[in-house]
Amino acid sequence: MSETLQTTDVAASDADLLAQTAIAVREAGSALRERFGEVVPYQTREELMRALAANDGTALDILRPRLTRLRPHAGWVEDELDGGALPPGEWWVVDPAEGNVNHLHALPEWAVTATLVRENQPVLTAVHLPLTGETYTALTGAGAHLDGQPLHVSRTADLGLSIVATSQARPDEDEKVVRRVGSSITAMLFDALVVRAAVPATLHLLNVAAGRIDAFWQFAGARADLLPGALLVTEAGGRISDAEGRPWTPQSQSFLAAAPGVHAEAVSTLSR
Numbered sequence: 001m002s003e004t005l006q007t008t009d010v011a012a013s014d015a016d017l018l019a020q021t022a023i024a025v026r027e028a029g030s031a032l033r034e035r036f037g038e039v040v041p042y043q044t045r046e047e048l049m050r051a052l053a054a055n056d057g058t059a060l061d062i063l064r065p066r067l068t069r070l071r072p073h074a075g076w077v078e079d080e081l082d083g084g085a086l087p088p089g090e091w092w093v094v095d096p097a098e099g100n101v102n103h104l105h106a107l108p109e110w111a112v113t114a115t116l117v118r119e120n121q122p123v124l125t126a127v128h129l130p131l132t133g134e135t136y137t138a139l140t141g142a143g144a145h146l147d148g149q150p151l152h153v154s155r156t157a158d159l160g161l162s163i164v165a166t167s168q169a170r171p172d173e174d175e176k177v178v179r180r181v182g183s184s185i186t187a188m189l190f191d192a193l194v195v196r197a198a199v200p201a202t203l204h205l206l207n208v209a210a211g212r213i214d215a216f217w218q219f220a221g222a223r224a225d226l227l228p229g230a231l232l233v234t235e236a237g238g239r240i241s242d243a244e245g246r247p248w249t250p251q252s253q254s255f256l257a258a259a260p261g262v263h264a265e266a267v268s269t270l271s272r
Contacts, residue, residue, distance in 0.1 A: 022126040024066040025112045028059040029130035040104040059096030095224040099200035125228040144235035153238040154211040157261030162214035165196040165204040191269045205229020209236040215258035233257040243270040
């Protein structure tokens, strides 16, 4: 996978599949919205994990049968925190409650995502934000859209005028990665106009694709965090790479998505 994501001819079946995938994530999002509103209390890590699993299960009970019917022979990524390359063939990479901990804390930044990966290339993705009703979609070679309207990354060409964002890669991250995140935020505070730091990654990447944010970076990260946004940003005209500017793959140890005009500057800042 390169910074411009390999493109293929868009088959009508893939377009139809994307439409059905969007329906599935909206249905799952509606079920999660019914569970949203009150802060869910927990006192231990075990209680937290049970609460997270309850949300995941609610969405998966809808997503798994619907997506499996759409692509019976596609594999299913069980762990949303997994990274690295997938085996050959088609795979559903799903995050049933992206930003799950925000949902538990009655914060609005959460979504439902489903991405079909074919031979380690994301083919289509649908991301639904239940609290706003928005659905972001992308299909390889056919562009990125918000509720049917085309998305385009920003035309900003000066990192000093840019809003940039990053996200915590995962809980219990390696100390070296945590320190690298901290130093990268410090570097961006010097070079960018505004730095945003929050979870989940997908919501920042939606904003890059929509031209609201000029760049997003993350160290490490899982497939479910990055593949939906990588396809959306690429199809919206953005560039993706690792933090050093090399082609990004799911095995990469860093990730950068940016408007073309600020990509090189962002790489320079993150490489310091």
